[in-house]
Amino acid sequence: MKPHDMGVLFDECAERGHDTVIRLDRPFDIAPESGTAHSVAGLAALVQDMASRLAAAGARPGDRVAIVKDNHWDYDLLACAAVRIGALPAQLSGDLPADALGLLLERLRPALLVTSSGLLERCRTEGIDLLSATGVCVLLDGELPGTLALEALQGRPVPAPRRRHDDEPLIINHTSGTTGVPKLVVHSTRTIIGKLARFETVRYPKIGVRRGDTLLNASAFSHGRTFCWTASALCLAPRRITLVTGQDPDAVDPLLREAPPTIVEALPATFVRFRPLTARLDTPFRDVRLYISTYDAVHPPTLRAYLQASRVRAPLWMQGWGQTETGPLTFRFHTRRAVADGAPAGAGARNLGRPVPFKTRLRVVDADTLAPLPRGREGLVLVRTAARGLAYVGEDGRWAAKQHGTWWNTGDLGVRHRDGSVRLLDREVDRGHRFSCLATEDAVEDRLPEVLECVLLAAPGEPPLPVVVTADGTLDPARWAEAVVGLPALRPPTVLTWDEIPRTGTGKVRRGALRRRLTGRADTCGSGRWT
Template structure:
């Protein structure tokens, strides 16, 4: 019965807030920032107010020439209105193409070319400082969410426009385009349909149904990631108050949590890592959290333990979802406060029964094991339709009905999936770099990040970041690393200097390149 109820609730981006407002019109949405498209609304809004804002924005987009099936690239300053703009674009039957505000102008131009002369929704700051002049020639029209530009149409400056009724597109039609992390180069554009988003919604909504009490839900997830839309659907359609964070600055997060006391908290693994310091805040900003949720990557065991310890609830739970932009969540694992200290952090859980499936394919004819991992492949209805403009690249990842994740791992006899490395990050003869990083973080409290990358001419190099950038104690380091495979001396960096994706993943290939460049400059 529960699965049937979940299946009957669609995400349907264009009317998501409208349907949520019909059920819970006065439900609160609290932001840690002002909306660029409507700063006068302040930081505490109702779902009804946001639904009206989306309807007005959709009408302004229509008045600017956007029509059903048109693509609209959204590349603007980091703000929750990126997500709201996607809903407005979908409301008139067009297709939002969401690009991270952190991308550079040259990369954005490449992705605009792949989108095939789309409209561009941006702002004055991006036009003045980041985007090349050629975007005007490569776009069907340039629209502004904030600011002014002589060659662009400012949506807020348009006179009153008649409200356009929602346009419902077929569920097999593209409804959203997001991009992959870009850890290995220029991001790929992932095309989602109503069907694929709904398939991702079902397992997540089934798990979320265990949360009975309407407690505030705090979310810090990239505004351009597909995960945010399923999280919003689950939260808003059930009437949970929502807290939305634009960044993961620990001080700002602590202030918001101390004031609003969330019961559910979701963010990226690396953001949880940065929030470990909130445990020492005398206000205990995480005390009311019972449910912690993390997607995207496996999370470090130390971080899980610290989050669970920070909660004052007698039975807190940390839920980890393993997935990918192309397929959504495919496996899950729950941690509790009673979890053994030696639990394997590389274990990312089991597939969702009846919804997702997993297998690990041998690379050499031998059974995949911890010492000889294989290719992780998944099968799910949540798989994207294609990579926009790169069909061959998409086809290369398909193995019949299976999708190769680009990760290496193995399954235990009980079926639990263990993730050991990305294929491109594997270091011959070293073993799992992720497991080694888990070990170092467990043994050295002063570390807030450690990334092991191939050395330019020798053993792997651990790049480390410490609390408040304090100098690393090399004696403690040597002791912590003594049981691990040989590594070069650690290179200490500031966390802010590490190249990151929109979901705070570290770009390991880019970091390795920068490490070589920094070494060459020092010679």
Template sequence: MKGSVAYRSIQKRGLHIGLLPAMAAAVNGATPITLDHDLDVLPETGRHLTVSRLAESVDDLAARLWAVGVRPDEHVVLHKRANADVWMLACAASRIGAVPVLLSPGLDAVTVGALLERVDRPTLLTDEAKLDMLAGLPLAELTRRVVIVSGERPRTVSLGAVAGAPRVRPVVRPIDEAAVITHTSGTTGVPKLVVHTPRTQGLRLKPQWRLLSLMRKRENVAIHLPFVHSRNVAAMALALLREMPVLLMKESDPGTVAELFLENRPGLVEALPNSLMAWEGLTEDPRKPFASVKCFSSTFDAIHPRTMSRLLTSSERRGALFFQIYGQSEVGPAVGRAYFRHSAHKVNGRCVGWQMPLGAAKVRVVSRDGKRPTERNPGRIQVSWPGLAKTYFGEEERYADNRDGDWWGTGDVGYFTRFGCLHMLDREVDMIPGVRSSLEVEDLVLARLRELSELVVVHGPDSEAVPVLCTHGDRPLDPDRWRAAVADFPQLADPVQIPEAELPRTGTLKVQRLALADRLKDRLENRE
């Protein structure tokens, strides 16, 4: 089977992640997959495997899940430490017709308990460390059964105890029924559970399938994404069907990343914006760990121009580009654009891209006050296409309230330029009176002060715009350099510097702005 044939089949029948490893093995079973860590559930696998070995492992794990009692249509909540076996176990659950529900390992016990209750007595698939963290929850009431990936614990069953279970035939779920459930970033409270179907997952492959088609040869692809995120589902499907060797990464420490890139020499890197930002210092490494990269790719948040420029400049590939996609879990890829080495530093970071070719998402900007949306009067960004997530599990009314017919409200505000480029200025809930765009301020100031590792402008106690900043190594910031850098923004209050480790973040490393604003308020009140 050729990858293009498999891709066309997915566009017709949907993406079933339980079938994906076997499908990819039929395309090219020898495609290598390299891990930077050991698997919890199958430690004997090691860190170097092939797609054929992956398919065999998923089939094995599917048999074990069946042996412990998991059946079609059941929900299997996966909550364990970050590891590539999260994705493999999700594929295994899907292979027997169950619906994997992927929860970030960064969630606290109270939030996990609330989501378990929302799913209504699922199977919980976890590990011993997370089981200890959840010790205060009434798991016997919240779950149908508790399964651990290895070891032995009372009132649980271990997948290790059913090794060698008889293989079972795959179960294919209907194309428009729930296939995988992930959750939103949780920047504004308890995360919402987003329902993806085979159809919506398959359609979301379109934009990046075209991007990968531009690469003239098969090159190593480094993927550094949360294993529980819907974007990881798409990234793995695309790489495997394009027969591209994968470096599947868990580690984010810059020193470790440098060694991995020097050893594996990726041609394409897909990572979170904040991970790429944290790796900026590697652009000054004389060993040039990014020299081999032809294409950087990122979704989730819009990325700062400073980061794109430094990464592209550090590549030694001719025509190196940074491809940014703007979207969210409910929407998938909405708009995108490419940035190049000699111009990335000059671009407006609020320009997140153009609508993609026929068959991809449609985007519009709707007025908030009856007047035409403009740069000075941004409107609400909405997206429409069949790739929209089906619903919020257990909160269907909340999902419906956010739809306007076929259109989904992203919660962001922005406008279209006369050239058709979408500019995203802010989340509507984060807008600050007197500040056109907090994100724009952050882009510009970060470009002027390379000593900053992060800058977030949030609501102060009196609705003023307070810049919260972090520096590399948590070194003190020169106040004169700060004043010079923000001379264009007199509406900013005095800055507050904190250690970067104290920034509240989501599982995708987004700063939780509302939580940060609350902490800032508490901090200022305690000073008084």
């Protein structure tokens, strides 16, 4: 089965007899009484129920419906419900700062906002009234003045599905927002479903989903990646799907042991947080044959730990690089041998692999002239793909500035090697002065196993400030001095715990916010023209 109309995705899978068992680490926010075990048919009924409630709240075909809540897969169920009635869902992470949420809602001007009382109150304490930019607000957990309770909208007739043209807007998702306020990206059925999700429904050898698989997804469900994944995973009908919303390894361990996964997709930050599970006896990752990571690179020590935790003869790690605007652009496969201690430098996680065959093209250009550069030269990475979205909401000029004919400016600096692979150096805005901050971060993490994460904050006229994340916020100065021998000149490190780092909903470090907090300055070595 190939996905197409997301408004009836669950209905069509149920009608075809897909018997996938879905397990959650906690009940849905939209149906807390329904427990943590679901069938495809049950989810189809839940999507229909949510469609009836959104319609009862006043959502009409063509209206924008903003969804802002705690992280859970019901982001996609609500989006499918909105699509069903002809509305345009906009999924916004509840982890965004209040001022960013307020600005995004101003750009969206949704007819309907679906959120929680906790998020409304959190934003109000920070001086932002989310209700000021929306027509009607539906609360998932009770009722406040000026809002409707989701519970009060139940029992209404289920509206018939509304079809839309493949090139009409289907969904709005925001970018990660590591450099500031995220952009709102519009995708159509053709771009995010036809060009991306359908590509994933092929049962490729070794990496394709099998009917006996148990899929684990521990992601940020407000982002376009999981909307695409929902379409493909449901159509492939694996035996089980496990959805994880939290990042506490002790809390998730029993759930994973109950049904050990065979394919794991997670945020890079989640892989880091769950890494202690790889060292436990009878690890829950013993049956994994494929790990999948997107959003950001995963550092070599983490790759090594998970691949060694699998008892499968030759597990693979598939690393995808792309953007919300484009979907995946390159793929790279890691093996145990490739990430072993002493492996060649080219095996590092910053080598992004080659462009997706028959789907994407890539070139590296001079940052000033945009003239193509020969292989081996460092420059801006431009891409060409039919999966590119339609626009940025409220930022037409910004969208146009990143287009160069049929090419799209990723804002990343990289090198194209002779074999066609791409090595990522830095985001242009975060680049170091004549060296790669990302490569230096990898080197630190590889040399200091106790470091969960290293972030270099580069600024003009001085060495970068290393921010080192450890479990307890401490680091032996002698160990640090030994680890940085041979690396570019760095300032003395600032050592913090995981929770002291400002992050996006996908777990990425908000480097701009961290730089301002620790240094009091916002300028970088890059221009920031293509963020």
